[in-house]
Amino acid sequence: MELADRLVVVTGGASGIGRSLARAAATEGARTVVVVDRDGPGAVAVAAELGHRGTAIAADLADESEVTRVVDTVEAEHGPIDLFCSNAGVLSIGGVELPDDEWRRVMDINVMAHLWAARALVPRMLERGGGYLLNTASAAGLLTQVGSAPYSVSKHAAVALAEWLTITYGHAGLKVSALCPQAVATAMLGGHDDGGVAGLDGVMSADEVAIAAIAGIRDERFLILPHADVAEYERRRATDRERWLEGMRRLNDRFAGPPMAPRQP
Numbered sequence: 001m002e003l004a005d006r007l008v009v010v011t012g013g014a015s016g017i018g019r020s021l022a023r024a025a026a027t028e029g030a031r032t033v034v035v036v037d038r039d040g041p042g043a044v045a046v047a048a049e050l051g052h053r054g055t056a057i058a059a060d061l062a063d064e065s066e067v068t069r070v071v072d073t074v075e076a077e078h079g080p081i082d083l084f085c086s087n088a089g090v091l092s093i094g095g096v097e098l099p100d101d102e103w104r105r106v107m108d109i110n111v112m113a114h115l116w117a118a119r120a121l122v123p124r125m126l127e128r129g130g131g132y133l134l135n136t137a138s139a140a141g142l143l144t145q146v147g148s149a150p151y152s153v154s155k156h157a158a159v160a161l162a163e164w165l166t167i168t169y170g171h172a173g174l175k176v177s178a179l180c181p182q183a184v185a186t187a188m189l190g191g192h193d194d195g196g197v198a199g200l201d202g203v204m205s206a207d208e209v210a211i212a213a214i215a216g217i218r219d220e221r222f223l224i225l226p227h228a229d230v231a232e233y234e235r236r237r238a239t240d241r242e243r244w245l246e247g248m249r250r251l252n253d254r255f256a257g258p259p260m261a262p263r264q265p
Contacts, residue, residue, distance in 0.1 A: 001132050001175060001217050004029035007081050009074055011061050012088030013115065014042030014185035017136060017179075017251040018079040021085050021212035026050040028214060032078050033258035036061070036070055037088070067116040071124075074122045078080070080128055084121055087136040088116045103150050114161055122169060130173030134217060135162045139182045139230045144248060145173075147256040149158060166222055175220050181209045182227040201229045 008025040011020035014037035025033045033054050037043040047054035059066040072083055074238050090109045111230060114135045125131030125142030138145070139157030144210075159178050166176035183203045209226045216224030225231055237244040 001082065001083065001182060001220060002028070003029045003214070003217070004084055007032050007034075007078055007243050008072070008083045008085065009034045009036060009070070009081055010085040010087055011036045011070075011117075012136075013037050013046055013056075013085075014039040014214050016086070017181075017184060017206045017209050018087040019046050019135075021087060021213060022046055022050065022054070024207075024214050025083075025085075026053045026211040034070075034074050034078070037184070053218060061113040061116075062105065062115040064112070064119075066118045067113060071117070071120040081121060083132040083134060084117055085134045085136070085213075086117045088113055089138075091148060092150045093148050094115040095198075098150060101189075104236070105249070107157075111153070111157045111161065114158055118161070118165055122165070122174060125174055126169060126172050128236035130175065132177075132217065133162070133165065133174040134177045134179060134213065137162070137178045139180050139225070139227060139233075141178070142180055142234045146252045161221070177216055177222055177226045179209070179213050179218075179226075180230060181212075181225075182230060184209050184226075189265070190244065201227050207261075 001024050008021045010018050010028045010033065012024065013035035017036070020034050022033050028183055030053060033044045033047070033050055035054060036059050038058065038060050038134045040056070043056035043058060047056035052243070057070055059070050070078055071081065088109055090106055092098060092106050095180045118133060121131065121133065135158055137158040138155040139149070140152050141159035145152040145155070159180065162176050162178040165174065182201055183202060185203050185205050200206045212226035214223055
């Protein structure tokens with residue numbers, strides 16, 4: 001898909017990868033770029049950078065009614081959505097000991113927001129002959145994230161959902177891509193400039209990730225891997241799982257330290 005004259009929506013668009021995706025879409029000539037974020041003023045600021053192409057909506061993507069409102073509002077005011085970049089995401093450090101509320105928070109943003117967007121958009125896109133969903137996942141969705149069980153589980157689920165959507169609706173005209181970077185220089189790094197374990201292959205800028213995403217959308221590739229090494233890691237994982245797991249255990253010992261015992265019921 002070429003983005004010239006397209007209507008593009010970017011969630012989590014006030015900062016990080018989302019902001020760079022919005023800018024890149026405008027540079028590609030998108031007719032309208034709708035910047036969506038819980039940070040309303042931040043979304044407005046990014047939209048203002050885009051000039052006449054940009055507009056903003058404040059919304060909490062952890063609420064299905066808010067996701068539906070975004071879709072309804074955009075289509076009522078601007079027309080059919082061509083590309084929906086479901087990009088909002090959160091990270092929580094810890095394992096099975098984290099409370100259920102924290103697991104739900106991560107799952108709602110990292111998985112359910114993708115599901116709710118698809119629920120609202122797929123019937124409309126199929127009815128008009130097609131459309132495009134870009135779901136920002138992570139290399140953690142193909143491998144795992146040392147030190148964060150909720151992030152790992154949610155990102156695996158995000159990739160699986162995207163895969164299911166393209167298998168089920170690909171022949172009906174729906175295009176789906178899963179964007180799976182490793183470490184990116186955003187607030188999610190929490191001040192760790194080297195990216196920690198995710199940064200072993202280097203930390204990309206958000207702009208670099210957006211450029212890779214645009215190239216993947218142009219080629220209509222399902223899996224978009226800004227960090228090329230991830231493809232080789234995934235191959236190793238599939239062909240020799242036991243060896244890969246042992247290597248990941250060593251990474252865990254190096255970066256995450258001793259495990260914390262689960263809470264007792």
